[in-house]
Amino acid sequence: GQTPTPGTGPSSDHTCQGQNGHFMFIESSAKGRGNNAILYSPLYRGMSQQCVEFFYHMHGKHIGTLNVYAKARGDVLRSA
Secondary structure, three states: OOOOOOOOOOOOOOOOOOOOOOOOOOOOOHHHOOOOOOOOOOOOOOOOOOOOOOOOOOOOOOOOOOOOEEOOOOOOOEEO
16 A cells, blocks of 8 residues: 555555565654664574565655664664
């Protein structure tokens, strides 16, 4: 589906391009000003370096900025 505020979100998820996929959002119109969203992930163990990929959609009058930080278990929060 779409986001509650018209014209501010995608009409579908990026991967499936339809109603079968998922996406998450945070309301960032003027009424949502000052809010933060935090996405937590399970700890993935691998034999080599790993990569996290995500797609974002920033559209609207009062969108603000996107800041991305990463933290591994036992590490400090770092700007990604």
